């Protein structure tokens with residue numbers, strides 16, 4: 001498990017280390033420079049003719065320190081101070097002086113030349129506004145030059161909080177960031193400007209009282225660490241009775257994928273409640289599942305009540321469509337959960353249907369059932385839940401998801417290239433695994449099934465959603481390795497997820 005910080009939280013951590021523990025700022029800067037150089041050497045960059053562009057803040061100070069270390073190693077280094085010399089921080093002035101005392105020359109304009117490596121030390125986490133004018137010209141020029149590009153701490157122009165490009169940004173091949181990853185180099189578009197990211201420990205540690213945004217993320221080894229173990233004396237009932245209210249006529253795949261994902265994640269018993277049209281196909285493709293059905297003539301809502309009583313955990317929505325029957329089903333489920341809270345994952349049209357309910361009823365259902373719900377919306381579904389435009393939702397996805405969780409106590413897995421999981425009073429989980437090969441039909445059904453399966457293993461909602469998103473992403477990464485960028489199908493993710501979690505000793509040999 002790791003933390004990811006925004007610029008404000010990182011500044012807090014810096015301040016705490018310097019002011020409260022008494023660690024001199026220049027010591028941290030020296031370590032930052034040493035680590036930057038270490039990574040550049042490790043990555044076997046050609047350091048024979050390096051250009052370093054420094055700003056007047058402490059990011060620039062790092063740049064001067066790297067320049068001096070290169071000089072001391074006998075390399076040719078050109079340093080340009082792009083910021084106003086009078087506005088330099090004390091640390092940056094000191095570093096400039098040391099660099100010049102060692103024979104270095106500080107230029108004010110970028111001299112023409114072919115540089116083997118270009119180091120961006122213009123702005124770090126202190127970037128506070130759009131980059132324009134002179135600075136924007138410099139970044140554009142650097143981007144157009146050949147030579148490996150290295151960003152110190154964060155590419156200049158990328159917002160450390162949101163990953164937004166503030167005007168113009170440095171396009172790095174690699175970024176050496178200090179102490180913690182910054183959210184801006186994980187979230188897009190910033191992530192694609194950072195290149196390969198190296199996190200360097202320079203002796204700055206988080207104090208618990210940081211006031212900026214702090215995210216949690218899981219790494220691959222956390223899957224085994226956090227996933228509950230199977231008990232030796234267990235039976236199928238130990239792992240929860242799952243009711244999956246999924247599929248509709250012509251949409252048996254959503255039922256199949258979500259139920260299979262729940263089973264492969266560890267669920268003991270899964271019952272699918274779906275349209276009669278899906279009975280035969282589901283019984284033949286997934287005989288392990290109980291299949292109960294409604295027909296056009298039967299009252300689905302009435303049948304459902306008995307199933308809801310039976311279930312310990314519910315998953316609603318994958319492939320149910322927005323028919324009148326689906327509407328009645330959703331109404332029945334939310335009505336039931338408002339009275340009888342049972343953990344429930346709501347996905348796809350389950351979300352669209354709750355979003356489209358009349359306000360008074362929706363509010364009553366969300367307030368009543370919120371504490372047992374996990375919603376898994378992609379951006380468009382989230383925008384419907386929030387009654388906002390897709391653009392507005394995309395731009396403020398994380399803060400809007402946080403507000404929604406705070407308001408209703410719903411755990412939200414707000415899906416996107418970097419899915420975020422929010423819960424009331426909790427640090428958001430920011431997911432780093434996964435890739436574009438997973439952008440395929442059925443991938444969301446698989447995620448809903450994995451999260452439901454983790455609930456069945458006894459995880460709480462926030463943990464199940466976070467670990468579920470993490471497993472789903474790593475499984476997608478493994479599937480891409482086997483089937484390639486375009487070849488991954490949703491079912492591959494299920495199989496890979498099972499092998500990732502150590503449940504099945506299997507990798508890459510699946511027959512379709």
Ligand SMILES: NC(=O)C1=CN([C@@H]2O[C@H](COP(=O)(O)OP(=O)(O)OC[C@H]3O[C@@H](n4cnc5c(N)ncnc54)[C@H](OP(=O)(O)O)[C@@H]3O)[C@@H](O)[C@H]2O)[C@@H](O)CC1
Nearest residue numbers: 014025028029057058059123124125126127128129130153
């Ligand atoms: N001891 C420490 O704390 C350590 C810090 N470390 C390093 O320091 C970095 C943080 O340093 P920092 O806080 O000095 O901010 P930094 O990113 O250099 O820039 C601030 C300057 O830029 C200016 N400016 C901002 N936006 C602008 C814009 N759009 N266009 C033009 N100007 C703009 C801003 O001007 P102002 O807003 O004040 O007018 C100010 O002058 C951090 O990322 C890490 O690399 C490490 O060495 C470890 C120890």
Ligand SMILES: [K+]
Nearest residue numbers: 120123154156
């Ligand atoms: K930088």
